[in-house]
Amino acid sequence: MSLLSVRDLKVHFPIKRGVLFDRTIGHVYAVDGVSLDVERGGTYGLVGESGCGKSTLGRAVLRLVDVTSGSVEFDGKDLATLKGEPLRKERSRLQMVFQDPMSSLDPRQNVESILSEGLAAHGMIGDRKARRAHIQQTLDAVGLPRGALSRYPHEFSGGQRQRIGIARALVLKPDVIIADEPVSALDVSVQAQVINLLEELQNDLGLTYLVIAHDLAVVRHISDTIGVMYLGGIVEEAPSDVLYVSPRHPYTKALMSAVPVPDPEVEDSRERVLLKGDLPSPANPPTGCRFHTRCPWRQETRCDTERPELTLVGDGHKVACHWAAEIEAGEIQPKSDAVVGATTAEVA
Amino acid sequence: MALLEVEDLAVTFQRKGTAPVHAVDGVSFTVAEGQVVGLVGESGCGKSVTSLALMGLLAKRGVKVGGKALFDGNDLLTMPGSTLRDMRGSEMAMIFQDPLSSLNPVIPIGLQVTEVLKRHRGMKGEPAEKEAADLLDRVGIPDPRRRLKEYPHQLSGGMRQRALIAMAVACRPRLLIADEPTTALDVTIQAQILELLKELVAQQGTALIMITHDLGVVAGLCDEINVMYAGRVVEGAARRPLFASPTHPYSVGLLGSIPRLDAPRGEKLKPIPGSVRDNIAWADGCAFAPRCAHRTDECLDGPPALVQTYTGHAYRCVNPVTGDEVEAVTAAATLPAPSIVDATTDSDGEA
Amino acid sequence: MSAKTDRIDRLAELTARKDEGGHGLWYEAFRRLRRNPLAMTGAVIILLFVLIAILAPWLAPHDPAAQTWLGEIRGAEGFIPGPRSGNWLGVDGLGRDELSRLIIGSRQSLLVGVVATLLGFTAGAILGGLSGAFLGMFGKAGRWVDSILMRFNDMALAVPSLLLAISVATILGQGLVTVMIAVGVTQIPVFARLLRGSMLAQSHSDYVLASTALGVRKRRIVLNHILPNSMSPVLVQATLSLATAIIEAAGLSFLGLGGANAANPEWGVMLADSQQYLATNLRLAVYPAVAIIITALGFTLLGEAMREALDPKLRK
Numbered sequence A: 001m002s003l004l005s006v007r008d009l010k011v012h013f014p015i016k017r018g019v020l021f022d023r024t025i026g027h028v029y030a031v032d033g034v035s036l037d038v039e040r041g042g043t044y045g046l047v048g049e050s051g052c053g054k055s056t057l058g059r060a061v062l063r064l065v066d067v068t069s070g071s072v073e074f075d076g077k078d079l080a081t082l083k084g085e086p087l088r089k090e091r092s093r094l095q096m097v098f099q100d101p102m103s104s105l106d107p108r109q110n111v112e113s114i115l116s117e118g119l120a121a122h123g124m125i126g127d128r129k130a131r132r133a134h135i136q137q138t139l140d141a142v143g144l145p146r147g148a149l150s151r152y153p154h155e156f157s158g159g160q161r162q163r164i165g166i167a168r169a170l171v172l173k174p175d176v177i178i179a180d181e182p183v184s185a186l187d188v189s190v191q192a193q194v195i196n197l198l199e200e201l202q203n204d205l206g207l208t209y210l211v212i213a214h215d216l217a218v219v220r221h222i223s224d225t226i227g228v229m230y231l232g233g234i235v236e237e238a239p240s241d242v243l244y245v246s247p248r249h250p251y252t253k254a255l256m257s258a259v260p261v262p263d264p265e266v267e268d269s270r271e272r273v274l275l276k277g278d279l280p281s282p283a284n285p286p287t288g289c290r291f292h293t294r295c296p297w298r299q300e301t302r303c304d305t306e307r308p309e310l311t312l313v314g315d316g317h318k319v320a321c322h323w324a325a326e327i328e329a330g331e332i333q334p335k336s337d338a339v340v341g342a343t344t345a346e347v348a
Numbered sequence B: 001m002a003l004l005e006v007e008d009l010a011v012t013f014q015r016k017g018t019a020p021v022h023a024v025d026g027v028s029f030t031v032a033e034g035q036v037v038g039l040v041g042e043s044g045c046g047k048s049v050t051s052l053a054l055m056g057l058l059a060k061r062g063v064k065v066g067g068k069a070l071f072d073g074n075d076l077l078t079m080p081g082s083t084l085r086d087m088r089g090s091e092m093a094m095i096f097q098d099p100l101s102s103l104n105p106v107i108p109i110g111l112q113v114t115e116v117l118k119r120h121r122g123m124k125g126e127p128a129e130k131e132a133a134d135l136l137d138r139v140g141i142p143d144p145r146r147r148l149k150e151y152p153h154q155l156s157g158g159m160r161q162r163a164l165i166a167m168a169v170a171c172r173p174r175l176l177i178a179d180e181p182t183t184a185l186d187v188t189i190q191a192q193i194l195e196l197l198k199e200l201v202a203q204q205g206t207a208l209i210m211i212t213h214d215l216g217v218v219a220g221l222c223d224e225i226n227v228m229y230a231g232r233v234v235e236g237a238a239r240r241p242l243f244a245s246p247t248h249p250y251s252v253g254l255l256g257s258i259p260r261l262d263a264p265r266g267e268k269l270k271p272i273p274g275s276v277r278d279n280i281a282w283a284d285g286c287a288f289a290p291r292c293a294h295r296t297d298e299c300l301d302g303p304p305a306l307v308q309t310y311t312g313h314a315y316r317c318v319n320p321v322t323g324d325e326v327e328a329v330t331a332a333a334t335l336p337a338p339s340i341v342d343a344t345t346d347s348d349g350e351a
Numbered sequence C: 001m002s003a004k005t006d007r008i009d010r011l012a013e014l015t016a017r018k019d020e021g022g023h024g025l026w027y028e029a030f031r032r033l034r035r036n037p038l039a040m041t042g043a044v045i046i047l048l049f050v051l052i053a054i055l056a057p058w059l060a061p062h063d064p065a066a067q068t069w070l071g072e073i074r075g076a077e078g079f080i081p082g083p084r085s086g087n088w089l090g091v092d093g094l095g096r097d098e099l100s101r102l103i104i105g106s107r108q109s110l111l112v113g114v115v116a117t118l119l120g121f122t123a124g125a126i127l128g129g130l131s132g133a134f135l136g137m138f139g140k141a142g143r144w145v146d147s148i149l150m151r152f153n154d155m156a157l158a159v160p161s162l163l164l165a166i167s168v169a170t171i172l173g174q175g176l177v178t179v180m181i182a183v184g185v186t187q188i189p190v191f192a193r194l195l196r197g198s199m200l201a202q203s204h205s206d207y208v209l210a211s212t213a214l215g216v217r218k219r220r221i222v223l224n225h226i227l228p229n230s231m232s233p234v235l236v237q238a239t240l241s242l243a244t245a246i247i248e249a250a251g252l253s254f255l256g257l258g259g260a261n262a263a264n265p266e267w268g269v270m271l272a273d274s275q276q277y278l279a280t281n282l283r284l285a286v287y288p289a290v291a292i293i294i295t296a297l298g299f300t301l302l303g304e305a306m307r308e309a310l311d312p313k314l315r316k
């Protein structure tokens, strides 16, 4: 039984207009029927393009946004229906690491106050001395100097700030950490430090991660299982290595081929699946398969009328595409102009 | 002769009451027609300031610009403002990271494109409009006639960047400077834009300076790559040699820091310790020294000189990483079948 | 060996941070203010103004109400003596020492400005703070309360401030208190809007989300995070408001609502009194006008500099 299991989760934000009284004129279907399981001690990576609903999903799991429908089962409790004090108490067990390390820290709090706030809120470690020792220990764990305690967020570099954010989450000894783009605001050289830190902490503390990122390479690096999101839904889910070796959904193929690899040999020899057009608006998603407007493998039937279910196609490998089997077998070919061959231009 | 020869470009920001900021501190490189030259480096290393200096777009007050930038033999840095203004847009053009803020929000896209055509090519009325539609079509904007009448906010990020590229190439500039043109975009859109830029260079022989922090982007696009650190180029080489045998410990460190899509699972990244805040001034030694695992005593003997190798590699380091040490990095995997990549950088450095 | 340790020491020395840190944002903002010449100019003007106001009775060379009998010195009909020994800025139409009246008048301006702004600030902050707090703490019911409070506020905001001030004055009659209340009341909706808007913006920020995720109680989040972080635009506004309040107070006095008397001169009244001599003795209008402009400028300079110093975007 997985530690965290999300079932058919929907988060629809009402779009309001009106001068005196707000009227709902539609919805943003930010998350529209997502199910996923995160195993204890494992890492689930959620990847997708801007606006596909990744952050909203993460926030919905933590109940930081209102859930429209569906359930979020955590350790036997449904978080989606929890309210008030019971919800607040439960929060210590699931923590979040944010994208922007500056804006997610209160600029007027020093590090000690940032780290003790959660402890105070849950009445953990009442003894002053013991609390301080615990905070020091957490600082050590994330690799911050002890002198950091009396300093303010703006006095740190980006990477150090993200460490503070991680320490804040860790200090409550949570079971699950949801990291929303934990490294995308950081410099390349610092990104690697934070990724390594997250991995070390997981090994040492047995943490369970839900990592959200738009960078497939980062997600693949740290996740056991990857879910690929497109416009509010998961289109493919597979163990990290399987997804990389045999992506089955057309969108995953395109995404994978678009990620640049820092190696000219690879770059020159790979094929690209280029997508036409842009991400449709989640306020007005396409009918049927949400990806059919941009899909190079699109068929005349089913694609624009029937929404494909996420179905099991292999060991832990799920795909939401009507034609996944035919595409895999090579019976359906992509539109010819969608696949760009290897560049031949070569100046050495 | 190369189209653009930048020699010892230096930009210092000096405001009263504050210490001078040496944003760019001796940058040299050349760009030939039809060539793509990459400037890579982390945030704050001076990439944007370099490009702004070349375009003459830096403020006049409180800024000191030194060195030379010969465009076709004429120095851009000493050129009179009016000549430079005429050249901008016609001879050289720039694409910025944030397409929304570089487009005028209250003027339709079409008018903004025809404005460029009018100013530099003297086109007016229907021909200008037709040319504008052609341009939009060429950069892959569907239904260009309709788009001409739309305002920037009505276009998506990718479309805006395309519109901006259309404006930049409207007069077939000989030099195009792209400052992180895809950083704000999704990868699938980024792939479209990069493909477009490649086409432009191939078809029109435009010289392109590509500024980015993404080594993956330059690996697929650039002919020559300059790695910048703290305002200086610390390593410059052609694309393949740079990735095959990075010489400066910083380049090696960067390559070891990036999670590669094709790397096997469970492999540790090799981050560079510290952050740019740990840098020392170039005058005191190598700015990278405090973070460098390959540091030796000589690193603090003043700024390291630029070393040119017979292979065309150039680096600024007194203790470069040798071939054997990075051999592992070069054992590249090929897509799609993943193979083992051991991104060992160096292990013998005294930390 | 020793050469080597020297090098290591040298590296340590080169990378050592000069600043030990541990400074809060207010401190940093203050440091930025100190370095801004415009802020310092504003501060010096304000300091001078406050000092003059406090020390006015000792600084004023004459009794501001005492009249020189003009007939004695008056040569031609309608002649008002300008600067001369004993009266550095000359005398006004009634033969009172202009400089003394300006100096004593600063007290009224300061008093009205400070009290009115304090009134507007306090009431506005309470109203806006309540609105923002209800919004942040009580879900749907909170939104209702906020809605109602803010609709009233919008109506108040829509009334031209001078009109509001005149209405208050007609109810309470003329007098210093009237001016204070009138000017203060017009500021209330401005402060309320500002604080509430600022709180709303803060409540959507990531660190509030982070605190919620930590399980911090809503009340604590509002009081400890949202409110303190929302104060800077309000403080800036308060400084700028002092300038407007002084101008508005002068305006009301000019219109005769201030009820200043001969012993308690006021810059607005002085301006009003000078009207009848505009053609012949422009300087009588210029002196109080310049005094008003300079003090207002002082507060505006400081306010704008504060806005810059507290701007999170400019923070390093």
Ligand SMILES: Nc1ncnc2c1ncn2[C@@H]1O[C@H](COP(=O)(O)OP(=O)(O)OP(=O)(O)O)[C@@H](O)[C@H]1O
Pocket: A013, A014, A028, A029, A030, A048, A049, A050, A051, A052, A053, A054, A055, A056, A057, A214, A282
């Ligand atoms: N509070 C909100 N009210 C209304 N719409 C919202 C809200 N939060 C998010 N949305 C919308 O929901 C959609 C999904 O947003 P979300 O932030 O989850 O995307 P994301 O996948 O995290 O994207 P990014 O990579 O840009 O962070 C977007 O269209 C966004 O505009």
Ligand SMILES: Nc1ncnc2c1ncn2[C@@H]1O[C@H](COP(=O)(O)OP(=O)(O)OP(=O)(O)O)[C@@H](O)[C@H]1O
Pocket: B013, B021, B022, B023, B024, B041, B042, B043, B044, B045, B046, B047, B048, B049, B050, B213
């Ligand atoms: N107008 C300015 N005044 C003072 N310093 C400046 C100014 N513009 C840039 N700098 C400084 O110059 C350095 C280089 O800035 P630049 O914008 O070129 O960096 P960059 O390499 O483009 O980084 P990024 O990847 O973040 O865009 C930075 O340290 C920056 O703080």
Ligand SMILES: [Mg+2]
Pocket: A054, A055, A056, A180, A181
């Ligand atoms: Mg997001």
Ligand SMILES: [Mg+2]
Pocket: B047, B048, B049, B179, B180
């Ligand atoms: Mg830049």
